[in-house]
Amino acid sequence: MESPARWNPASLRLIAITDSLRDGIGGLVARVRLAVDGGATMVHLRLQAEPPRTLVDVARALIEAVPTVPVLVNARADVALAAGAHGVHLGVDDLSPAAARRVLPADMLIGASVGGEDDIARATGAHFVTIGPVFAPGGRLDAGDALGAARFTELARKVALPAVAVGGLTVHNARAMLSARAVGIAVISGLLSAPDPLQAARALRGALDANES
Numbered sequence: 253m254e255s256p257a258r259w260n261p262a263s264l265r266l267i268a269i270t271d272s273l274r275d276g277i278g279g280l281v282a283r284v285r286l287a288v289d290g291g292a293t294m295v296h297l298r299l300q301a302e303p304p305r306t307l308v309d310v311a312r313a314l315i316e317a318v319p320t321v322p323v324l325v326n327a328r329a330d331v332a333l334a335a336g337a338h339g340v341h342l343g344v345d346d347l348s349p350a351a352a353r354r355v356l357p358a359d360m361l362i363g364a365s366v367g368g369e370d371d372i373a374r375a376t377g378a379h380f381v382t383i384g385p386v387f388a389p390g391g392r393l394d395a396g397d398a399l400g401a402a403r404f405t406e407l408a409r410k411v412a413l414p415a416v417a418v419g420g421l422t423v424h425n426a427r428a429m430l431s432a433r434a435v436g437i438a439v440i441s442g443l444l445s446a447p448d449p450l451q452a453a454r455a456l457r458g459a460l461d462a463n464e465s
Contacts, residue, residue, distance in 0.1 A: 256359040256379070258338050259294075259322045264380055264416050266456055267438035268292040270299055270310075271445050277310055281317045283449045288318045290453025296341055296363075296438065298326035304334075311335035322361060329356060339363065342378070349377035363416075367399075372411050382438050383407050385419025386429065401425075401432040408433040426459040436460070 268287045273280055284295055295318060297311055307328060312335050314323045322338035325331045329352050332340040339361030342349055349362045356362070364378035365371065367385075375381050388398040398420065399407070408415035417429040418438040426437050439456065446452035 256339065256361045258359060259361050261414060261435060263294045263322050264414055264436040265293045265460060266291055266436055266453065267294040267296050267382075267416060267418075268443050268449075268453070269296040269418075269438055269440040271440050273299060273302065273306075273310070277306075277313055280310065280444075281313050283444050284314055285317050286448070286450040287443055287453045288321055290450040291457030292321065292443065292453050293436070294321050295323045296326060297323060297337070298341075298440075300326070304328065304331050307331045308335045311337050324361060324363060332356075332360065339379075341365070341382070344371050344374065348374055351377075353377045366407060366411055366415075368407070369410070372407070375411055375413060378413060380414040380416060380435075381411055382416045382418040383411070383434075384417060384438075386417045387420025387425060401428060404429070404434065405432045421456075423455045423459040426456055427462055430460065 295314055308331055311325055324339045324341045325337045326341050327343055327346045329340045329347060341363035343365045349364050352362055362378045364375040364381050366375055366381045366383045383404050386399050386404050404417055414435045416436045416438050417434040421437040421439050422442055429437055443449055443452050
């Protein structure tokens with residue numbers, strides 16, 4: 253499968269997923285810019301409570317603010333197209349990647365969510381998947397719906413696409429996920445909800461990049 257022209261596998265290293273507009277569009281954009289300056293390699297715009305018009309405005313602002321990294325829109329292929337985003341990320345209840353590929357430009361990146369075997373076939377047509385939640389909030393393994401690293405590895409092997417770990421990722425467990433077949437991690441609260449997104453991103457990248465030549 254040919255990759256879109258505006259991204260490469262390194263773009264999946266550290267994905268910043270947006271949390272809220274608690275400080276307005278300008279505040280979110282500022283936090284995202286800090287995260288990218290600290291080492292985030294992709295932005296996943298996920299604001300489920302916001303209307304399409306607001307999502308378009310936010311996406312356009314992010315694209316302008318962080319031109320060095322891809323910006324993906326969650327679920328809404330129409331918003332991604334209207335805003336000129338680099339791609340779309342599709343959940344298990346959204347349009348399938350195969351269907352999206354028929355209507356999206358060839359250079360748009362498509363991500364898909366996987367939480368179990370039932371989601372693997374549906375990911376066909378995506379360029380990469382996120383698998384999770386790997387850990388419970390705070391990195392714990394005591395929640396019934398947390399997959400754990402071993403289960404992540406099993407699903408990543410079966411899906412046969414670049415796999416990004418999501419859910420409870422911290423500086424303490426991020427590096428271990430690379431050994432579990434993850435090409436990167438996606439982070440919400442530990443990055444854009446952090447008091448200092450710049451330092452949070454630097455710490456996560458430091459953990460991911462440790463001991464690499």
